[in-house]
Amino acid sequence: MHPQGPVPPRDPRAAVREVPEAAGCGQRDRRSVSQGVTASAPGSSRPFEATDGGGQAERETGPMQSRVSDRLRRLIRSGAIRPGERLLEVRVAQAFGVSRSPARAALAMLLREGLLRKVDGRGFVVAGSSPLAADHPQGFASLPGDFPIEPAPRWERILVEVEQALSSHALFGAVRITEERLAACFGVSRTVARDVLVRMQAIGLLDKDRLGRWVAERLTPERIRDLYEIRWLLEPQALCHSAPGIGAGRLRQMRAALVATLANMPSADSPLLDRLEHELHVELLAGCRNREMLRALEATRVLLVSNRYVFDLFLGIPVEVIAGSLREHLEVLDALLAGDARRAAMALEAHLRASCGHWLERLERVRPLSHPPFPPYLSALADR
Structure with missing residues (x-):
């Protein structure tokens, strides 16, 4: 029994998967509640960032619905709402200067996390109780003005699609990405295209070869093992450094978010699962005083990004595998809540070693599949 409460039972239901997209430019990453569930982390080419009092990065990025939910989450956790x-x-x-569609999706996301409860005919209310709530029954009533969210930068609008294309093709062989074609494909400047490439370079998704070409090396079993070894050596140590300040x-x-997700496993979606992974593998480590250690871990995030897109695209990830991974997260959190950082670090190492095995197993199942078509900005490297 976990010290903070019961853990929902295993739910060995069928895998869910994302609908593959055809190669091209400007196609959105289509995900739904019943499609696109992943067991990976926060999936964006962002460095480890400083966080505010609520533990979330101050700079908001990602799809608009995620940015709205991030803002609401911080307001709720800070007590402003x-x-x-x-x-x-x-x-x-x-309040956020957005359409109702991302607002609706953001509220649904917070409902699944357990931060909100639905009230028939009256929208949502913030979970929990407060003697002051009756004075301000309408959220935002006690806050000064609105909080418009700025549009995402241009590089961010195409990053997800480029990450997905690069990750899926790197499973089958080394590929080259051409800056000029990338810019032309999405109708952006080369400066914007270069921003996308540099951000993917920061997480180890691609690099420049000796000829100055942007290249993504093939994701081989050996490389995956090496990257995971870095993670299971450094992440537990970083957690020990961070633990006193959490x-x-x-x-x-x-x-609570983990338990709520496990209780509603079939309906969990990619943004929620990405956030749970982000909390364990990024947020909990952000207080590590050794910044060089965190920078070294950034180069391993190719695993997080690739896992986020690739296995749903080709195979789907069984719900029971995702649930097992989240239970391993609970072991880490329960140890931290008990004040036992060493046990938390050991649980995190065991989780990463198990994740490596799952990654390699799924990689073997992908290998025999057909190579997806190349978008205009990618090409195979014959000299690899």
């Missing part, structure tokens, strides 16, 4: 306060879709859209309240929030 209190337990019992009501949130209406139309008011959220107005608040118990934040850990309980993370644990």
Whole structure:
């Protein structure tokens, strides 16, 4: 029995998977509640970032619905929006200067995380109770003005599609990405295209070869083992450094989100699962005083990005595998809540070693499949 409460039973249901996209430019990453579930981490080419009091990065990136949910999550965790306060879709859209569609998706995401409860005919209310909530039944009522969210930078709008294409092709062989063709394909400047490439270079997804070409090396079993070895050696140590500064309240929030996700496993979607992975493998480590250690870990995030897209695209990941991974997350959090950083580090190492095995097993199942078509900006490297 876990010290913070019961863990939902295993739910060995069928795998869910993402619908493959045809090669091309400007196609959005289509995901739904029943499609695109992954067991990977936060999937963006972003460095480890400083966090605010709520543990979230101050710089908001990603799809608009994720940016709205991030902002709401911080307001709730900081107490600016209190337990019992009501949130209406139309008011959220107005406050953040977005359409109702991302506002609706953001509220649904927070509902699945357990931060909100649905009230028939009255939108959502913040979970928990507060004697002050009756004074401000409408969320945002006590806050000064609105909080418009700026549009995402141009490089970010195409990053997801380029990451997905590069990750899937790197399973079958080394590939070259051409800056000029990338810019032309998406109708952006070469400066924007270069920003995308540099961000993918930072996480080890691609690099420049001796001829100055942007190249993504093949993801071989040997390379995967090497990258995971770096992770299981460094992440537990980084966690030990960070542990004294992690608040118990934040850990309980993370644990509650995990338990809620496990209880509703078939309906969990990619953004939620990505956030849970981000919390364990990025947020909990962000307080590590050894910044060189964190920089070394950045180069291993090719695993997180590739896992995020590739296996759903080709195979799907069984729900029971995702649930098992999240239970391993719970072991780490429970050890931290018990004040046992050493046990938490050991649980994290065991989780990473198990993840390596799952990665390699799925890689073997992908190998015999047909190579996907190349988008215009990618080409195979014959000299690899």
